[in-house]
Structures are given as C-alpha cells and as structure tokens.
Amino acid sequence: MAITAVLFDFSGTLFRLEHDDTWVRHLTDAGGDPLDLEAQTELMRRMTAPVGQVVDLDAEHQHAWEHRDLDPALHTKVYLEVLRQSGVPTVEQAEVLYDRLVDPLEWTPYPDTEAVLKGAAAHGLRIGVLSNIAFDIRPAFASRGLDAYVDEFVLSYEVGAIKPDPAIFRTALDRLGAGGPETLMVGDSEEADGGARALGCAFALVPPAPTAERTGGLLAALREHGALRAP
Structure with missing residues (x-):
C-alpha cells in the first residue's frame, strides 16, 4: 500500500x-x-x-x-x-x-529536516510529529517556519500515553485520518518508535547521531519506503 x-x-x-x-x-x-x-x-x-x-x-x-x-x-x-x-x-x-x-x-534541526518536511508536504503526505516528551516542542518548529508542514503534534504528556503503547500511535493515526498500513513511522528508537508496527505501520530507523554527521538520513528513509522520490 x-x-x-x-x-x-x-x-x-x-x-x-x-x-x-x-x-x-x-x-x-x-x-x-x-x-x-x-x-x-x-x-x-x-x-x-x-x-x-x-x-x-x-x-x-x-x-x-x-x-x-x-x-x-x-x-x-x-x-x-x-x-x-x-x-x-x-x-x-x-x-x-x-x-x-x-x-x-535550544534544539537543533537535522540538516535535512526542513527538506523532508517540505518534500513530504509537497508530495501530499499527511505529517505528524509523535514524541515521548514532557514539554511543548511546537516553538522549535514555529521559530523556523516548519510548523506550516506539520498537520498534527502528538505529545505524550498531552495525550496521556507513551511509545511504544499502541494508544499513542492510534491517536496520531486518528488525528491524521490515516490507516496503519499507509503510514510510515520514522524514529531513532527500535524499542519506542518501532511500536508503530503493532498497528501495521512501516518503520524506518535513523541513528541519533550529531547533526553534523547525519545529513541525509531522513530523506533516505522516506525514499527507501517510496514516500519521496529521489531528485
């Protein structure tokens, strides 16, 4: 799919x-x-x-x-x-x-964060940010104009569930109006983010390397799963 x-x-x-x-x-x-x-x-x-x-x-x-x-x-x-x-x-x-x-x-975006969000949005994909976190990360996106490409923020402290609990992934899918088999989860933790597989999502693992060392991991992940076309 x-x-x-x-x-x-x-x-x-x-x-x-x-x-x-x-x-x-x-x-x-x-x-x-x-x-x-x-x-x-x-x-x-x-x-x-x-x-x-x-x-x-x-x-x-x-x-x-x-x-x-x-x-x-x-x-x-x-x-x-x-x-x-x-x-x-x-x-x-x-x-x-x-x-x-x-x-x-204080948080630094990866070099391809803007490109992957813009590219996914331009490709017509629905985009969610799903995080186990206890503070509001929206200003990190808004300060760089990246919030324009995110349809939903699903934050654990706001929804009362943490990855890999299927409940938090289900909340994200419901908000995006998407089914599991048509959704790709991209994250740096096999244990936490990989929990999306329980709902039928595809999963792409990226290493949490320093931003200077991981310059194209997000774009590569989406292209590998056919969510973006290579230039």
Missing part, C-alpha cells in the same frame, strides 16, 4: 539537543573544578537517551522516571536527580542545565 502519512519522532530524529561551551561553562565537579569533556559528553547522553534508565534510582524517583513523559513535574524531578547523580553538585547548576533541556529553541 502506498504511503499517505508520515509520523516523525522529535528527539534524535527531526531535532537533536546539542551543546556548546555556554552549556557547561558554569558547571563544576564536587571539588569546584570545571567538568572535563568526557563528563560533559556523558551528561548530554544521559539527558537525551530515548529509552533505557541511565542511573540507579530509589522508589520515589523510579516512579518519576517511568512516568516522566506524562507529567512535566515528574520530568523535572527525575532529571534533576539524574543530573545530581551524574556529577552536577548543586541544585542551582542542575536547574540551569535542565532549563536548557526543556527549552525547545
């Missing part, structure tokens, strides 16, 4: 959280020394990992971790704990870093 709709994951798929020196300039270790590059890199990995628990948690924070993408307050609580366990010694430092994590304007 021909593809008539495409669902895109957000983090690691259309956009990526990347940092420069301003992100970590204020950060120190417990001894007051600046964090080294290895520690900085590990912090970012832990903040953006799509699945998989990144630190050991007590029962209270375990509950927050498991429900973080359904409740902004729980998201804040558990990520401040993750940052504490990851070597950020003060609440004040952790809060500054966390605020950047949840600021949609």
